[in-house]
Amino acid sequence: MDRDGTLNVDLRYMKDPGRLELYRGVPRALSLLHQHGFRVVVVTNQSGIARGLYTEEDVAAIHARLQERLARHGSGVDAFYYCPHAPEDGCVCRKPNPGLFQRAASDLGLDLGSSAIIGDRLLDVQAGERLGLLTAYVPEPGERLRYPDEVPLARASADICAPTFFEAALRVMARG
Ligand SMILES: [Mg+2]
Numbered sequence: 001m002d003r004d005g006t007l008n009v010d011l012r013y014m015k016d017p018g019r020l021e022l023y024r025g026v027p028r029a030l031s032l033l034h035q036h037g038f039r040v041v042v043v044t045n046q047s048g049i050a051r052g053l054y055t056e057e058d059v060a061a062i063h064a065r066l067q068e069r070l071a072r073h074g075s076g077v078d079a080f081y082y083c084p085h086a087p088e089d090g091c092v093c094r095k096p097n098p099g100l101f102q103r104a105a106s107d108l109g110l111d112l113g114s115s116a117i118i119g120d121r122l123l124d125v126q127a128g129e130r131l132g133l134l135t136a137y138v139p140e141p142g143e144r145l146r147y148p149d150e151v152p153l154a155r156a157s158a159d160i161c162a163p164t165f166f167e168a169a170l171r172v173m174a175r176g
């Protein structure tokens, strides 16, 4: 799954773990996914590193905080993958490119054909399409005007459109 705007409020180039705010229902949804035999993997574009806005250590601190918050609810993420590059770097790991998903599949022994992606942006849906994943689109709550142009295409392209992460997770589990 995606991180910013999907699991937590997207503050754009978040550097301070103290500002991390999980969406309601996320810990429980991740627990249910685990119970259904899914591995929970975060794949996130963090171009703020290439832009010099924060460091890889800052990203690690945010992921540690995220795990800590999830652990309070008996939940957690199995692995984090992030792209540190800028869009103009032309890397293979920035979503919608498949690099990080392929690395995760190899590291964790995942079958991409029976995997799903949940995300709040068109690029999440597009990454999933390229890899043959089940795609679930959850437009960022209250932020629909941030990327209004991509909403219709994302809705039309995704296998599942859901109003919340929790609902998306339930629908992924119902399919798989
Ligand atoms: Mg996002």
Ligand SMILES: [Zn+2]
Binding pocket: 083, 084, 085, 091, 092, 093, 094
């Ligand atoms: Zn990259």
